[in-house]
Amino acid sequence: MSTKPTATSEAYVAVQQSPEFQSLRRKFRGFVFPATAFFLAWYFLYVLLSIFAPGFMNKHVAGNVSVGLIFGFLQFVTTFAITFMYARWANREFDPAAEALGDHLDGSAK
């Protein structure tokens, strides 16, 4: 392995244990974990409803448009919404904090 480290192992360990990094990690996980839990739960609600509650899902609300079809469209809506919210959050809140820490690491390596 021709590793040309830009920072030493000690520097990485030091950064990892710094309060700034701990808070960055908390920040990241604080967004992505709940978001993941939400979309998985919402998706499986849809899956389970469509096989165990066909009476409800197959009720036609307008012409041939059923509750299940609307539920299906809502899966698209939430997927698009989570994508939009995550990108906005990451660009505005996460990136600046992550970049600051990365720069700090470059500084300490010199």
Next chain:
Amino acid sequence: MTSLSTLATATTVGNPKLNIGIFLAFVVFTLAIVIRVASGKKTAEQYYTSAGAFSGRQNGIAIAGDYLSAASFLGIAGAIALTGLDGFLYSIGFLVAWLVALLLVAELMRNTGRFTMADVLSYRLRQRPVRIATAVSVMCVSLFYLLAQMAGAGGLVSLLLGVSGDTAQNIVIAIVGTVMVTYVLVGGMKGTTWVQIIKAILLIAGAFVMTVWVLGKYGFSLSGLFQGAVDTTSGSSVEKTSKAAEKLTTYGMKYGKDTTTKIDFISLSLALVLGTAGLPHVLQRFYTVPTSKQARKSVEWAIWLIGGFYLLTLVIGFGAAALVGPDRINAAPGKANAAAPLLAYELGGSTLLGIISGIAFATILAVVAGLTIAASATFAHDIYKEVIKNGQATGEQEVKVARIASMVIAVVAILGGMLAKSQNIAFLVALAFAVAASANLPTILYSLFWKGFNTRGALWSIYGGLISSIGLIIFSPVVSGKPGVPTKLADGTMANLSPSMITNPNIDFHWFPLDNPGLVSIPIGFLLGYVGSKLSKEFDAAKYAEMEVRSLTGHGVAEAINH
């Protein structure tokens, strides 16, 4: 040979000469671009990942091109046409799955890896065993996926060229494989990416035109379109055996039968949503952009395009049910997979059929090329360089091995595609997703998020997930034991054939009840990763710190990090 009778029926669908012409135009056009942007000698990095030459938006379009496979276009449209909203469930799973990639995988992978998936998995673990395990798993998943694409190519091109004989389909599959490997050998990742970008734009544009056309015929009323589908289906012969029309606009036509099919459906849904972020050719795409920010942007674009496309396939599927009808779809070579091309013919005659099929053909080529690059990269980089040569191979040797591997993969894909050509391709892809979700995703998530993960956990998880998923498939009704149904053969005679891979209904060695193994094999992958890690004391604090800091801050990405 049966070509006489099949030619007679096939000439009613389009003009084979025109179709072949459009095909050739596509191949020549894309090949010219590949040669222009990407021929000549390449470093290993250029060959595998284009050395980060693409922007987030370009890569996002290419991801859509890579992901919107023949299974999405032909398989899902066909499934919707024949089974109604049950087919829609596939698209939702395929789309929601991208959130796993967006939130948990794409950026962290970009920050910690360089060439292959194994770069990330072996970062803080023991290199050799983890690389070998990952490479085995990557190649298995790629192969399943490849088979699905090649099977689709056989069905589609047979429809187009007006041949449904076995030999003719096999020749077509061989040609697809040969053209594909040419793209890969000449263009590497850069050339392949451009093929995927062009194909994604054409595919989405083509689907858009068909959607507007279909909706226009029904006064832009979705409900009116559904009514048309119900009307056509209720007049068809399948209506006599099953109440197909009634079930078309509802769920449960395919999966609502009994408890086994219901559990099978949960299993499929789990595999779809967790499989995407473990697909090697998808992960490989995150390395074609320079930074994690661009990786995020890639996935954002991919989600918009893929989601939009699946909404279009819903209309196309119902349009095929309404305007073509199940009888003609079932009678066509390729059956369900022929629904979209037949709809194109119904709408715009042989010209639109030629264009849409040309696009679908380009789709298969682009996806297969992406898969081949991912699989050959892992062979050359992980097995040849890191394991056989102990990291001592030059980039030139690596690229040479990758090229040879690509050719071997092409041969395997061609032979496998010939065997798998009668399987529904959306379904074959679902199996690839199950293997990816069981063998790859647990290790990826553990190594990115869990401090206590180690080599033993990784090996148990990868091999356990791989063996359980493939093992359960072998002993599932997919391979043997589905009850035989009377089927019309190509020569016109009838035979009692099982819809399983082994069509002889007397051969039955299945004991696992589900078609999709995900419900069992995915928890096994996660559980073994956890137990294995707990039973080993190995922990490299320095490497763990380096990996975690890099994964979150993107530190060191710009420099060459060779692990």
